[in-house]
Amino acid sequence: xxxxxxxxxxxDFLPDTMIRREFVIDTLKLLFRKYGFEPLETPxxxxxxTLTGKYGEEGEKLIYQVINSGSLANLxxxxxxxxxxxxxxxxxxxxxxxxxxxxxxPDPKNPKKQLRRLPRPFKRYQVQPVWRGDRxxxxxxxxxYQCDADVVGATSLLVExxxxxxxxxxxKTLGFQDFTIKINHRQLLAGLxxxxxxxxxxxxxxxxxxxxxxxxxxxAVKSELHExxxxxxxxxxxxxxxxxxxxxxxxxxxxxxxLKASETASTGIAELQQLLGLLKALQVDGQHYKxxxxxARGLDYYTGTIWEIVTAAPVGSVGAGGRYDGLISTLxxxxxxxxxxxxxxxxxxLLAAMEHLDLLQQIxxxxxxxxxxxxxxxxxxxxxxxxxxxxxxxVRTEIGYNDxxxxxxxxxQQLGYANEKGISYAVIMGPDEMTQGMVTLRNLLTRExxxxxxxxxxxxxxxxLHS
Amino acid sequence: xxxxxxxxxxxDFLPDTMIRREFVIDTLKLLFRKYGFEPLETPxxxxxxTLTGKYGEEGEKLIYQVINSGSLANLxxxxxxxxxxxxxxxxxxxxxxxxxxxxxxPDPKNPKKQLRRLPRPFKRYQVQPVWRGDRxxxxxxxxxYQCDADVVGATSLLVExxxxxxxxxxxKTLGFQDFTIKINHRQLLAGLxxxxxxxxxxxxxxxxxxxxxxxxxxxAVKSELHExxxxxxxxxxxxxxxxxxxxxxxxxxxxxxxLKASETASTGIAELQQLLGLLKALQVDGQHYKxxxxxARGLDYYTGTIWEIVTAAPVGSVGAGGRYDGLISTLxxxxxxxxxxxxxxxxxxLLAAMEHLDLLQQIxxxxxxxxxxxxxxxxxxxxxxxxxxxxxxxVRTEIGYNDxxxxxxxxxQQLGYANEKGISYAVIMGPDEMTQGMVTLRNLLTRExxxxxxxxxxxxxxxxLHS
Numbered sequence: 058x059x060x061x062x063x064x065x066x067x068x069d070f071l072p073d074t075m076i077r078r079e080f081v082i083d084t085l086k087l088l089f090r091k092y093g094f095e096p097l098e099t100p101x102x103x104x105x106x107t108l109t110g111k112y113g114e115e116g117e118k119l120i121y122q123v124i125n126s127g128s129l130a131n132l133x134x135x136x137x138x139x140x141x142x143x144x145x146x147x148x149x150x151x152x153x154x155x156x157x158x159x160x161x162x163p164d165p166k167n168p169k170k171q172l173r174r175l176p177r178p179f180k181r182y183q184v185q186p187v188w189r190g191d192r193x194x195x196x197x198x199x200x201x202y203q204c205d206a207d208v209v210g211a212t213s214l215l216v217e218x219x220x221x222x223x224x225x226x227x228x229k230t231l232g233f234q235d236f237t238i239k240i241n242h243r244q245l246l247a248g249l250x251x252x253x254x255x256x257x258x259x260x261x262x263x264x265x266x267x268x269x270x271x272x273x274x275x276x277a278v279k280s281e282l283h284e285x286x287x288x289x290x291x292x293x294x295x296x297x298x299x300x301x302x303x304x305x306x307x308x309x310x311x312x313x314x315x316l317k318a319s320e321t322a323s324t325g326i327a328e329l330q331q332l333l334g335l336l337k338a339l340q341v342d343g344q345h346y347k348x349x350x351x352x353a354r355g356l357d358y359y360t361g362t363i364w365e366i367v368t369a370a371p372v373g374s375v376g377a378g379g380r381y382d383g384l385i386s387t388l389x390x391x392x393x394x395x396x397x398x399x400x401x402x403x404x405x406x407l408l409a410a411m412e413h414l415d416l417l418q419q420i421x422x423x424x425x426x427x428x429x430x431x432x433x434x435x436x437x438x439x440x441x442x443x444x445x446x447x448x449x450x451x452v453r454t455e456i457g458y459n460d461x462x463x464x465x466x467x468x469x470q471q472l473g474y475a476n477e478k479g480i481s482y483a484v485i486m487g488p489d490e491m492t493q494g495m496v497t498l499r500n501l502l503t504r505e506x507x508x509x510x511x512x513x514x515x516x517x518x519x520x521x522l523h524s
Numbered sequence: 525x526x527x528x529x530x531x532x533x534x535x536d537f538l539p540d541t542m543i544r545r546e547f548v549i550d551t552l553k554l555l556f557r558k559y560g561f562e563p564l565e566t567p568x569x570x571x572x573x574t575l576t577g578k579y580g581e582e583g584e585k586l587i588y589q590v591i592n593s594g595s596l597a598n599l600x601x602x603x604x605x606x607x608x609x610x611x612x613x614x615x616x617x618x619x620x621x622x623x624x625x626x627x628x629x630p631d632p633k634n635p636k637k638q639l640r641r642l643p644r645p646f647k648r649y650q651v652q653p654v655w656r657g658d659r660x661x662x663x664x665x666x667x668x669y670q671c672d673a674d675v676v677g678a679t680s681l682l683v684e685x686x687x688x689x690x691x692x693x694x695x696k697t698l699g700f701q702d703f704t705i706k707i708n709h710r711q712l713l714a715g716l717x718x719x720x721x722x723x724x725x726x727x728x729x730x731x732x733x734x735x736x737x738x739x740x741x742x743x744a745v746k747s748e749l750h751e752x753x754x755x756x757x758x759x760x761x762x763x764x765x766x767x768x769x770x771x772x773x774x775x776x777x778x779x780x781x782x783l784k785a786s787e788t789a790s791t792g793i794a795e796l797q798q799l800l801g802l803l804k805a806l807q808v809d810g811q812h813y814k815x816x817x818x819x820a821r822g823l824d825y826y827t828g829t830i831w832e833i834v835t836a837a838p839v840g841s842v843g844a845g846g847r848y849d850g851l852i853s854t855l856x857x858x859x860x861x862x863x864x865x866x867x868x869x870x871x872x873x874l875l876a877a878m879e880h881l882d883l884l885q886q887i888x889x890x891x892x893x894x895x896x897x898x899x900x901x902x903x904x905x906x907x908x909x910x911x912x913x914x915x916x917x918x919v920r921t922e923i924g925y926n927d928x929x930x931x932x933x934x935x936x937q938q939l940g941y942a943n944e945k946g947i948s949y950a951v952i953m954g955p956d957e958m959t960q961g962m963v964t965l966r967n968l969l970t971r972e973x974x975x976x977x978x979x980x981x982x983x984x985x986x987x988x989l990h991s
Contacts (some may be wrong), residue, residue: 125657190592
């Protein structure tokens with residue numbers, strides 16, 4: 058280790074940061090579980106052939122290839138390696154569905170029957186890092202966690218409704234008050250574009266311009282579309298619909314009336330109307346979602362409902378999702394064709410938004426009580442039994458590990474340690490307390506302290522901490 | 525994805541397996557937290573120079589090097605790459621301590637003061653995968669999780685005592701009844717070897733033979749030592765001490781009497797005696813640890829107390845630990861020199877042991893209730909409000925996503941799905957129940973079922989599930 062450092066675009070998560078990350082991840086996992094999603098993990102290293110041809114020409118260059126040192130010497134120059142690091146969680150999901158989706162196991166309850174190894178529909182969540190050899194930059198990392206919940210194998214709109222309900226519950230649970238899930242539908246957009254007279258060949262580029270409406274002005278987007286060769290009346294027709302706003306059901310009625318000639322758009326509108334009904338039935342708070350006809354989403358694999366989550370923090374969207382019925386087939390090279398729909402949380406942006414909105418302060422640092430060792434070595438056994446008793450009732454407790462606890466500096470050092478770890482309470486047993494059978498409990502934030510009888514200390518401390 | 529598959533030695537963890545892995549990891553994390561350990565994560569990709577020279581010649585060949593696809597074309601043949609995958613969690617720990625150990629931050633409570641960025645002592649746990657390009661085999665993987673808790677920066681024997689107490693609590697919490705932590709001390713062993721007349725140059729090889737006593741007979745180890753050039757009386761002297769058994773304190777007294785001429789051995793024995801006192805003070809159940817003078821541990825970096833955890837399952841040791849005061853200095857290339865002590869849980873072996881001892885059955889599969897959709901589309905809104913209400917009281921609930929729920933097959937398919945996911949309860953609202961304002965709750969394991977008024981269903985179901 059001649060020089061110290063890590064690769065650009067990667068991060069060490071030290072405890073203060075990790076505690077916040079684990080809080081957010083654990084909150085999301087608990088919610089995924091409550092909605093019936095189950096965890097999946099796939100290997101970091103995949104066969105390179107599993108990943109190639111999936112991420113476009115530019116994406117492909119960012120794939121990290123791996124080789125063990127013993128084999129590197131034999132590598133032919135110019136040859137690709139055999140293995141590579143996971144680039145996202147969607148290709149591994151497609152591989153898992155293709156590999157195990159038809160596998161049957163004997164039913165433990167009834168040996169004559171068989172069960173699917175992967176339940177169908179397959180509701181899985183996956184929270185794992187992915188790697189991309191991108192140029193590091195503000196908010197752009199070479200290693201970052203993705204956090205996805207997907208349902209493979211069901212076309213029901215209940216899937217969309219539950220994923221959106223889950224996202225709303227997630228943001229509420231994390232403490233966000235001001236956030237919105239913008240919802241639109243790819244068939245509505247496709248129908249609209251065609252109804253406006255824009256040729257199919259320009260659908261993708263039109264969508265990509267519309268997608269910029271959250272960053273650019275209407276005028277700027279219109280002139281971009283003009284430069285792309287759309288005619289003025291086509292652009293006006295597009296914006297007559299896109300600019301519609303208001304209450305979801307009414308907005309959809311208006312759009313439906315305008316677009317009634319387009320079967321595709323009408324299908325999308327009908328699905329959105331049905332979705333609004335399901336969201337109401339799932340008691341999702343109406344202030345946290347809205348139909349937004351200007352939402353397009355960059356990725357072109359979506360086929361149905363799409364959504365994006367924005368908060369009051371200026372960090373961009375913190376989550377997104379949608380239905381992508383053809384993608385599993387594409388990604389599995391045609392081996393399986395199952396409908397799919399999923400939602401994804403952007404962990405780094407989510408944490409940045411929480412930081413910006415001051416929502417991270419609520420997350421407690423770990424240790425609640427530090428029992429100080431500093432006076433009489435004879436007190437140690439009593440203090441250790443106090444440590445045990447506090448842990449037994451669930452109080453996260455430490456005892457000072459100082460190497461010279463009984464030196465004059467012992468107490469100062471241990472209080473410094475408590476400060477470094479953000480520990481709120483110290484238990485002190487000096488010579489006076491010891492003869493009285495007492496301990497002193499000091500609140501290290503307010504500096505208030507009180508003496509407690511040792512025999513009551515556990516109850517009093519745990520009730521004070523967990524009240 | 526022309527052919528399906530993953531690299532040998534790696535694994536997909538499908539939900540049934542993942543739920544068990546997450547249960548074990550979450551149990552360990554909760555305990556680490558209760559003892560005041562905080563989480564650390566480091567990047568999967570490290571600079572290659574951080575890893576080289578740390579794992580021996582054989583280990584070095586197993587390091588996976590990585591390069592992004594865009595740069596691979598420019599690779600010079602025969603050159604090493606710049607980056608590599610994490611090989612263990614100890615080298616990254618040493619790097620973190622070397623990089624941030626002296627960094628100071630302003631104290632938020634007192635701007636005139638500064639706080640260490642890393643608390644000292646640094647108590648961290650880390651649960652992350654590591655990669656080794658080894659030949660895959662029974663229980664040997666190329667990607668596997670390590671699960672370590674270490675304390676850097678304290679020499680106090682309290683560290684050893686708390687790590688052993690934590691391990692005992694962990695195995696009890698996971699449901700193990702019959703397990704033992706074998707404890708020994710490197711200085712006792714070094715003193716013994718020297719006292720027996722074995723030259724220092726043969727210490728390491730002697731330890732490596734002693735370490736085989738859990739697999740080989742005493743006679744086999746003796747003859748191996750003989751072949752290694754130890755004299756008969758040296759071997760007998762060694763075994764006169766190693767064979768001592770019995771109650772910890774008495775055994776140590778006996779060994780102490782025999783080895784009193786060795787200062788090194790006496791230091792080790794005194795520390796073990798003090799450790800036994802601390803374990804008692806921490807109320808660790810004496811049946812779960814014992815002094816075992818034949819325990820040597822393969823790795824040669826240990827400097828003090830060492831331990832190893834064995835269970836009644838024939839899977840080898842499921843955890844181990846010890847003090848390694850010189851290692852941080854070695855691993856950081858002399859940049860920092862701090863005492864350290866840690867314990868490690870072998871997640872794969874631990875799960876294998878739990879499987880063998882039938883301890884995995886206690887871990888519930890995820891979803892508790894499946895609300896079936898199969899009769900009247902008009903019932904859907906009522907069913908969805910039931911789903912919401914069950915989730916609100918913490919019941920992990922799903923509603924059937926079947927695409928054709930109202931077909932004759934709808935109910936059969938949804939019950940099959942419940943079976944695949946190991947769901948215990950189904951809620952059914954057929955036409956009869958609907959007109960009566962009732963739902964049927966069916967236990968899918970016992971096939972018992974009862975009708976409940978819809979208005980009471982949430983309370984009755986949650987009390988039945990969580991009683």
